[in-house]
Amino acid sequence: MRPKARAIPRQTPGCPLGPVHRRVDASVCPPVFALLRNLFFSRCEKCELGAPQILVSGSGSGTILAIVLPWKAIVHIPDGFLSTPVWATMDVAAAPAVGYIVRRAQRGFDDSRVPLLGVMGAFVFAAQMINFPVGIGTTSHLVGGALLAYTLGPAAASVVMSAIIAIQALVFQDGGILAMGANLINMALVGVLAGYLPFYLWGGGRWRKLAIFSGGALSLMASAVLALAELLVSGVPMPSSVLGVSLALFAVSALLEGAITLAVIEALETIQPGFVRKPETGRSFVLGAIGLAAVLLAAVGVLVASTAPDGIEKLGLQTGIALHVRSLVTTPLTGYQAAFFQAGWLRKASAGLAGLALIYAACLLIGRAVARKRSV
């Protein structure tokens, strides 16, 4: 409850009312801020208003506010942003993937453990309300994919994240229905797996803390980069300045996510060591580095390729590579074009994404084969 009469608060850094706030009694704050508060803003402790999650200087607040405002929310893509081929492809790709991951999760958690997964999903929702101070007037909050993967395992974490995305889309209208395939792939599948990868590889040894930190950072970065790539491929205009600022903000929030995940895991281990799973030891460092590099390269590569495909083609022509390429076998992915799509953009993008999936699957299979050979 906000108290009715209050002494005029001093200038609060990061409060969107800025200098006006100094002259206005806290009780007169417009109710729209209460509405937006829990969605986008952290709480300004002086007046319980919303404040953007980055320090905002008075003069630059106009432009920075416009970019920072949807910062945390960007990874949930609403309807209408993605072009028809993109959301249709994502929905078609997500359906069997989610079905597979649900069956995989059911192997480890039978029906009676469903309440646990549901409650953990509710925990992630609630955890997003707890604000972590990370500087003057700045707070951040946990997104949670990596944390779930470390405590429940990757398959169950994917299922919980899928449920979270579904509830956010249905109940809170945060994220579109047609775009849910894209959101599921970005956050529940790629996000969780990318977060689990460092932990799976290096979580058992000396580099455990670094593995947890990089897992948290990677999960957020991978989902954000994929979301940006999908928006770009759909033709949403994003001038390079906006793109650069978005990527910088995502990088910052990815580092924060890693730090928060690490802090929470450490606190959990002091409470009860059994919460955090133990990944199997003895992973090859080189294999892990290759796998990680492949994921990063593919994710960033999709982004770069979707912004400058002409540049890459030009490069190919200039270096004469294009002339020397002879496709001996015609496959559906020939010439980086999936032949069954009309739009040129989509062919390249879908081939790129399929390539990413193939690379990842290959790394996983190689890793498993190596592990099997080792354990024999």
Next chain:
Amino acid sequence: MHRRDPRAKIAALMVFLVVLATAHRALPAFGLALVLLLSAALIWARLPLFSALARAAIVLPFSLVFAAVCWLSGDPARGFSLLLKSYLSALAVLLVVSTTPFPALLRGLEMSGAPRFLLMVAQFLYRYLFVISEEAQHMTKAAASRGATVRGFMAGTRFRAAAGALAVLFARSYGRAEDIHRSMLARGFLGRFQPFGALRFRATDAVFTLFASLAPVLLRAAVERAM
């Protein structure tokens, strides 16, 4: 509208969303027509009209930023289409979710082919969402009353304290989930969820689906013919 089968409403929603997503021409007129259609549906469902319209505007801040970027990049039509489509889809989803109890909605999704495990997780999530959120709010209030809001003072300690609070919330949620599991077993839970309350698709539902699916299609055809 509240009594229609969830599957009918889901089907109508999907048709509406697909028709909206694929619309490219004559967007202002088509958008207005769809707003009127949804408002009529809201009034028929006896839901408060202006509250629903305002609630659907939650997606607007996000879309406004991108619309501004589009406008500044010289493509205002695309910006307007972003705003319109995101708002209309939010309004349509709000309509369906407000007229269907959540377990019935999940049951309708299950009968349309979604994996039951996932829907069960979603149901428990929804059930305990507000419980755990209230607990988190209690914790933040308790921390605030103990001075956690003192600015710039020992930020590192406050960071670890917030992490500790999250860990405690995790442990409490986990413990609560274990209690739920034990009480379910104590009440005779056999380990598999049986489908409950079979939904019956009646003739009124078929009629509703027909009209609700045809309405956006006909509106779009009419608007594009008139342009």
